[in-house]
Amino acid sequence: MRYKLGWASRFGVALLMGILTFSLVVTTAPTQIQGAIAQATAAARQQQREQQVRQVRPETYDLSRYPVTDANERHWRNVLWTTGVVEPQEPYVAEAIAQIVSLTARSGLSRPQQRTVEMAMQIATQLYFSNPTGYAAIGQQFLQTVERSPNPEWSAMALSALVKTGLDPQQRQRLGDRLRQRFPQWNQDIYLFTTLRDLALLQQTPTTPPLGDLLKWTIAPNQVHLYVICRPDRGVLCQTVVKDGNGQFLRENGQLWSIPLLLRSLHELSWNFTRGQTPQGIYRIEGVRPANMETFRAYGAYDLVKLFAPYEEGVREFVPGRPGQLPATLTAYQALLPPSWRNYFPIQQSYWAGKAGRGLFRIHGSGEDPGFFTNNNRYPKSLGWNPAIGCLSALELYDDTGRLQQADMPPILNALTRLGGRSFTGYLTVVEVPGADTPVSIAEIEAAINS
Template structure:
């Protein structure tokens, strides 16, 4: 997992010990108040302030891997970070492509509206790297800037999946699904003898989505006669585009391979859903048949005919082809208070996965777990594998979905 590797690198840099294999009934040291306080101090002092001071005052090179991760994690919109990013973007031609991508992570996470001029310059002049071009274009789009001419004249013969995904999201055929689309999909899967997890999300990923599950018999999992809905956040700390590494979770189809405990201390000991995007595993594994190649037409067979023409559900396919991977569905040990000024406060973002809320006491004991609720629903039957749909529901249908789900579904 790209984000896991970055976290492991960060831990090596700040000398934090990892904890694995704990049962949930035992304290999980990393989620304790003391560990959380120590982490914040080390992130701020040993990485952010140290790197920024050396870069701004002495023009020393920054370790962009650790700096971008730390500032994105904290969503650091300080004047100091602004100056660092301003300097980096103003001199972006001196950066490697790798380092510029890391700069983008902090820019998106911390200053989503402040670098339009700099990102315009990059978009206009980038001719080699599809990822850098797409990321800069997306930044302009989210700031309501005109990009049509750039899209028409640059990378026009490029068959990169990143460019395909970028072009898709700018077309009128790219739209959120309707409640009627969702109903049709559930009915479409009712006789498949397969388990399905549905993660229904907002286009604005600052807003948490909802998860529900359909068992092998086609029934939606209920408690006390009502469909169980559990909150889940599909927002990356970076808020990068979904087809970019460490970006938001792409909508579309995922293969659920198993449930397993993560060794990542930020995720914690609650079981995670280990999932595959298309191209992340063999086609035969993803499709549970003898397919040898990933073709869009085969992927689209998991959707009713009407939904097949909606470009939003294709984004997981293109994200997988672009190299994204290990987008798991997991819990969290991250302190919610870091994000008390954010719209999603109460939830914690990841680095591209889907994250369910977990509450820990000061000693590191798990007090509340939405992730465990999702796991419990999934484990009502013995089969571990299945499929997950991540879908962006049209905002006009959200009230109907939340208030009348037991009627409409």
């Protein structure tokens, strides 16, 4: 709690701005705002949580009653989401999820069946990470997926999950070699290529290029540049700074303007998989998605900042003056980076994620109580911030009566509007830098800018 109060004190100005600009930034009618307040009361949140917990019972996970068929896709989608929220430590949950994961070895699954299995793989990664011993049955199925699945994405996801829970170097090497053997064209599959490349980086960690080179670089002239600087441990809050179209960093009272964001995946998935953590690299910023009280719990009461990964559909101009997407080559992406960063593989993550079809990245708040997600308890260094499934999560806190106490989306939106106008465009760069398991300090960023 002292940690959270420290952040609140540091960003008191942001708190005041959030309260004063609530009606300015939120594009909803007063009755809808009242609806948001009603959803944020302690009673409403307790009811929401209890609804999730009540679904965790043996009959819900009974595969003889609910086999993985097209007709049962909706049932399993609801049950699997609940499982991710609650993280139940029940043997029947482990058995059911492991049985669904075992279907990765089958060919000929229908599209609804594939969607169920894929979501089960995502939730299984989260559960196995939370308790490898209690969910040992899932770990065994992950091993079988690596050995037998004809699906390269699921095979890569299984290996990634196993690596996250502490395989020794010899085991990692053996399983990596097994995938190369089973998929001779592995380097032409994005999931296998990126997973095995990350595996190699564990053996020989590359030196991170100078942060100052990245911060002082201009991707395109007259564009807002937002930087989100993280530690490798995504349970630690990231630090956000911004510079205007002339390359000047925004400051308040002489200090760098800064807002903390959380870039942790609820499912503990790696960056290269759908619903995984936010990839490092470059994104195009193009305005906002208006707030919608129907999605208040997921995204909060404020407009969402729209981000586009390379090659994601819907972008107006990934490069200003060139309508549409970035040219589909790694060289075109590398040209957006300073020379010292172009061959650094981790900063290429958004490129490969975009090529794999990831998208719909946003910066947003959350109307959910931080206690809604069980796994928040494992991350005391970011209490108050909710995880996402790929997006960048801003703080948004309400009291027991449903009234706003603090929100960091308004200062983010106001900063972007101040520097880029109401229809702001620009770039966001996510980057991890080595260091202690504490947020990157303003002093560290200042030193990089002045280097």
